[in-house]
Amino acid sequence: MIRTVIVVLFISIFLICSIPIWGILFIIGLFNKKAKDVIGYKCVAWAFGVVAFLAGVKYExxxxxxxxxxxxxxFIGNHLSYFDIVLAYHLSPHVTGFLSKDDLKKVPLLNVWMMMNYCLFLTRTDPRQDLKLILKAQDYIKAGISMFIFPEGTRSKTGEMAPFHEASLKIATKTGCPIVPVCFTNTREILEAHMPKIKKTKVVVTFLPAIDPNALEGENKKRPGAYVQGIMAKQLEADAKLI
Known part of the structure; x- marks a missing residue:
């Protein structure tokens, strides 16, 4: 449990101590919005890197x-753990917003950082509202902000991928932006396999070659989610041998 306590303590301290940074970022944004976005993203990416270190995560x-x-x-990721988000945020090389469940919108201080970094909160109960968020994500893509989604809709409880929700791929098919599949292997063993204990774990994260949605044909064009999931399944099988 000691790792869990240390991680929770660090996150709490970071969220409280980072409050003054919001004001600094607001002022920077008045003069240079891009600089504000980059600095804000790197602050959270750094913090999540520290979280991974304190949790004992050895990531390849x-x-x-x-x-x-x-x-x-x-970015399209399979979803095994909360630590998928931690690692994705830490490793993504440029400013990236996340499509997240709306429960996280209720977490004080964290929700401010998430909104500041272009995160969108899906309800999963209001299709009309969620469609508006998908359209908003498309606007972010057009504005140069990358987006990260987990098309399964929730974390896997077995380690196996659930079918991808095809609607989420519209962010790419409607904008023409590249799709980058991201495979997370063994992240469930960090926390979810033995909650609430965080355990030292080796994981593998693989960024696959970008896919041009405009180049897809036939059934792959009709169901890009299934196509991307098939590619990821093969990579996950290969990465499992590295653990």
Whole structure:
């Protein structure tokens, strides 16, 4: 339990001590919005890096060079753990917003950082509202902000991927932005497999080559989620051998 206590303590201290940074970022944003976005994102990315370190996560990263550096992308990840978000935030090379469940919107201080970093909160109970958020995510992509989604809709309780929700892929198909699949292996063993204990764990994170949604044809074009999931399933099988 000691790791859990240390991680929770650090997150609490960071959230409280970072409050003055909001004012600084607001002032920076008045003169240079891009600088404000980059600094704000790096603050949280740094904090999540510390969280991973304190949790004893030893992560092996592959394919980070596959992420286009000159354009916004839609990251697609399989979802095993809260630590998928921690690692994704820490490793994503440029400003990235996340589509998250609306429960996190209720977490004080954290919700401010999330909104500041272009996160959107899905209800999963109001299709009309969630569609508006998908459209908002498309606007962010067009404005140069990458987005990260977990198309399964929730964390896997078995380690197996659930079918991807095809609607979430519209962020890419409607904007034409590249899709970058991100495979998380063994992250469930950090926390979810034995809650509330956090345990030292080796994980693998693989960024696969970007997929051009405009180049898909036939059934792959009709169901891009299933196509991307098939590619990720093969990579996850290979990465499992590295643990």
């Amino acid at each position: 990263v592959h394919g980070i060079e596959n992420v286009p550096k000159d354009k916004s992308v839609l």
